[in-house]
Amino acid sequence: MSDKDKPVGSGGSRPAEGAPTTSPAAKVGSEPSNPPAPPTATGERAGHEAQPASKPPAPPAGGPPPKPAPKNPGMVTFTVNGLEVVVKPGTNMIEAAKQVGVEIPYYCYHPRLSIAANCRMCLVEASNAPKLVPACQTPCAEGVAVKTDTFKVQDQERATMEFYLLNHPVDCAICDQAGECKLQDYYMRYDAKPSRLEGQKVLKNKRKVLGPLVVLDQERCILCTRCVRFMAEIPQEPQLGVFGRGSHEVIDVFPGAELNSNYAGNTVDICPVGALLNRDFRFKARAWFLSAAPSVCTGCSRGCSTYVDFFEQDTYRYRPRENEAINKSWMCDQGRVSYKYLSQGRVKLAYIGRGADVREATRAEALKELAGKLAPLKGKVSVLASPLSSNEDLLASLAFAQEVLGAKEVFVGGRPSGAADHLLMTADKNPNRKGLEWVAAGLGLALRPFEELSKGIEGGKIKALYAIGAEVPVDAGKFAQSLQKLELLVVQAINENAITAQAHYLLPATPHTEDEGTFSNLDGITQRFRKAYPGQGESQPHWKWASELMNELGLTTRYNSAREVFRALSARVPELKSFEWDKNAPPARERGGVRPLPTGADGRPMGRREFGEPRVRGI
C-alpha cells in the first residue's frame, strides 16, 4: 500500500517524531511557516505510487452530439455506477446518487445551504465531461453515466484527503470532534496512507473565541465555508468571513465584531471537522461515550426536534434533529443550552412538611399521608398546571384534578415569556402551552390566568393548592411569600425553587428526558419524544404521581406508562385523538437490543446510538 522506497519515520527532512507542532500554539503570524521543501537530489518526490493518467478521449469532430430525448418525460434519467436513477431536473448528483445507495463524500456541500464546490471531495467521473466534475454542483443530465468507483475518482479522493491532512494538527486526542469527525471517517475510507509532509505544518490561531458559544481552532479548519454560508443564508446575520489568502486563509469574525447570533451554535454542528466547537460542551464529554435519544427542545413553544446526548443519567448537550416541518436542521442557542435544568437543582426525593418540620419521605409514605390530607378536601383544592409538562402528564394529572380534587378550573403556570427572534425562537418559553389548552378544553376544565391565582391566595379565597409543576410566570420568590398563607400546598416539581421550599408535600417529578411522551407546539404540531434515561433519584412523571394518588384514594384507574395514559385519555381531547402515538415515535435504536460502544465491555457503561443518522454531526 504505502511507498516501499521511503521508510517511514527515517527521512532526514522530517520533523522530530512525536513533535509536529512544537511552535507556539497561538502564533498568528504573517510569515509563511511552511516554506516549500527543497527538491531532492534526483528531483523525484518519493511517495504514493505514481499512476499513469488515462488520456481523455478526443472530442468528436463536427460539434457536440445532439441532445438525447428524455427517457422519462419531465424527469432526468441517468446512471450512477451502472444503476439507473430518475430525478427531477436540477437535482445534483450527490442527492441523486443517495437514491440508489451510492455515497459520494463531501465536506462543503450541505443540502440546506448554497453550493460552494470548494472541498473537491465529491469529484466524480461523468461521461459528458473530460475532467472530473463536482457532484454537488453538477445537475444530472439525461443519459449521462456517472462513475464514483473508478481509479481516477478514488485517486482524486485520496489526493484530496492527503491535502486536507497535510496541515491538520495532530489533535484527535484533545479534539472534541474526535469520534464524529468527517476527516477521520473519510481518511479511513478514502486514504489510509502515511503522511508525506516534509517540514512544518502551517500554524494558525488554536483558540480564537468567536462569541459567547463558539470557539474556533483555525488550524483544524479545512475552509469548507459551511459556517460562513450558514450565517449569511439561514439566520442572515453574516458575522463570519474568510480572511487572508493561500496558506494564511482563515475563518474569522470581522474586526471588533463577535459571533453573537442566536444561531451561532449551528455552525458547530455543520462544521465537518473540529474547528468550530461549542464552548458550553467543550471538554465535558467524549462523543463516543454519549448516547443519543430523539427528543424535543423545551426551551420555547417552537418545539425543535433534537437529540438528547446523554451519559448515564445526565444530559450533556442538545443537537438539532432533522424536521422539515419545524426546525429544518437547526436550533437556536438559547434552546441549545436550555438542557441544564435537567440535571441542576433537581428535586430528587419526596419531602413532607415545610420550614423547620421538613423531612424526607419515601414515595409510598408521601402518597399515603397526602391521600389522607386530600380525601376530605374535595372541591376545595385549586390546581396549578405547568405547560412545561407533556400531554400525557397533563392528561393524567388534570383528569386526577377533576375526578379526585373536584377541580372545575385550572390555573396556568409556566415559565415567564421572553424575547422572540426572527427564525425559530418564540416568546412563549413553554413547550406545551397548546397541549395544556387542548387537554383542559377536552376534559372540560376552564383555564384561568395566573394572576387570578395570585389574587385568590392574597385575598385568602384559596386555602389549598395542588401545583403540577413549580414554574410560575412571575417572580417565584415573591409569589412564594404569599404561599405561606396556604393551609395545604402540594407541589410536584422538577427543580427546586422558592415555591418548592413552601410545599407541605413536595413530590419529585421528571423532565421530558426521563420519560416518553408528546408535546404540542405553537403551530399545533404534536411530536413524540423518547426516554433517554430513568428518573433521577426518586422522581417520577406527573402522570405516575396522579395514577398512584388515585389508587391510594381508592380509585381503580391505574396507568403503567405514558402510552397507556395517552390511549386511555386522549380520546377526550379532539386535537390529540387522531395522533398516532406509536406510529409517530422517532426510531430509538440502530437495532434491537443494547448496542454498546466499543469500550462497553471493559466495565465502562454502554450507550446506544441514534437510528439511521450518521454519527457525524450536521449531516
Next chain:
Amino acid sequence: MSESKPIPAGHHAVIPAPDHELDAELQTKRMQINLGPSHPAMHGTVRLKVELEGETIVTADPEIGFLHRGFQKSCENVTWNQVLPYTDRLNYLSALMNNFGFLNAVERLMGVEIPERAQYIRVVGSELHRIHDHLTCVGAISLELGGFAGFLYGLEARELVMDRVTELTGARLTTSFGRVGGVNRDLPPGWIEKVLKTLDKVKELAGEVDALLTKNRIFTDRMRGTGMISTDDALDFGFTGPCLRANGVDYDVRKAKPYWVYDQLDFDVPIGSNGDNFDRYLMRIEELKQSDRIIRQALAKIPDGPVILDDWRIVLPPKPEVYGTIEGVISHFKLVMEGVPVPAGEVYDSTEAANGELGWYLVSDGTGRPYKCHVRAPGFPILSAVPRMIEGRMLADLIPTFDTINMIGGEVEQ
C-alpha cells in the same frame, strides 16, 4: 475387562443368599455417584453423574456449564481484535491455536492474506501449543492411572514450551497473540535457537514418557480395549482430531484444507485402528513427533519480511506515526474505537487444533464488531459421546476414557 453388554435400566441382580446367618445382607440398590465438579480427574470443572450397578456403569451423564462465560455474546460487544483475549480462554492449553484460528477466519472474511513470515510464525506457534496440549494430556493420563513420573516428565517438557511461548507472546497461558492481518510482534532475537534446543529436550522427555507408558503392562491393560467407540459412531457424533484418527479415519484439516504454509511442510498424520483409549493415547505420542518435525522445518524455512500487513485500515500504524502524524493518529483512533471494519458477510473457517477441528462461524454486519461469533469447539461433540463410550463398562474405565478425550472445560462450555 468389562462386560460388553450394558445392563438395561431397571434390572436388578439376583440377591445371593448370605453364606452365613451373621453376614450382612448385600446392598443391591444402584448407586449414584458424582464425579466432579471438583475432582482431580475431571479436567476443568465438569460433573459426571454416574449410576453404578456394582462397579458397572449403567448411565453416565456429563453435566457442563460450570465454566460457561457467555463467550459468544461477549464477542458481539467488542471489536474483532478485542475478541482475542476471549479466545485464549477456550482451550487454555493451546491458546495460540485459538488465537490464530479466529484470526484466520476473520482474515478469510475480509479476503486478506497475511505476510508469509506471519504464516510461518503462526505455524510454529500452533505446533508449539499442540506439543503443549498433548504433553498435558499424556501426562495427565499417566498421573490419573497412577504413574506420577510420567506426569512430571510431561510437565517438565511442557514448562519448557511455556517458557518459549512466554518469550514470544509475553504470557504463559493467555497469549492473546496475533492481530487481524498478521502477528503483533516478531520472533525475539535468539528465539529460534532456543526453540530448537527446547525441542531436543522435549523429545528426550517425551521419549521418557513414551518409554514409561507405552509398553507398561499396567498401563496398556487399562487402556487397550477401553473407551471404545465405533468409527460410525465417532463420525456421527462429530469426532475430529486425534480421537477420530484413532478410529482409522484420515482426516486432518492441515492436510484436507491446507492453510498458512502447511502444504509446504512435510509431515505425516498418524492413523490408529481400534478407536480405544490406547490408540487415542498413541495418536498424541506420535503427533508430538510430527509437530517437532513441522517446527524444525518451519524454523529452517522462515523468510524475512514483515509480520503484519501494511494497511492502516486494518493494522495499527507504527507508534511514531501515531504520535507524530495526523494520519497515524486517525487510523489508530478509528481502529481502537471502532475496530477493524470487516465487510458484511459470513464465513465458516476451521483449523486443526490439538483436539480436532476448531471451527469459527462468523457473521459481520460491516461494522467493527462481530455480529455473531460461533465457535465449533472440537471437545464438545467428543464429550457428548462419553455416555456411549462408557455405559456398560467398569467405573475404572471412566478415568482413562475421560483422559484420552481430553475434554477442556474452557472450549466445551464457552
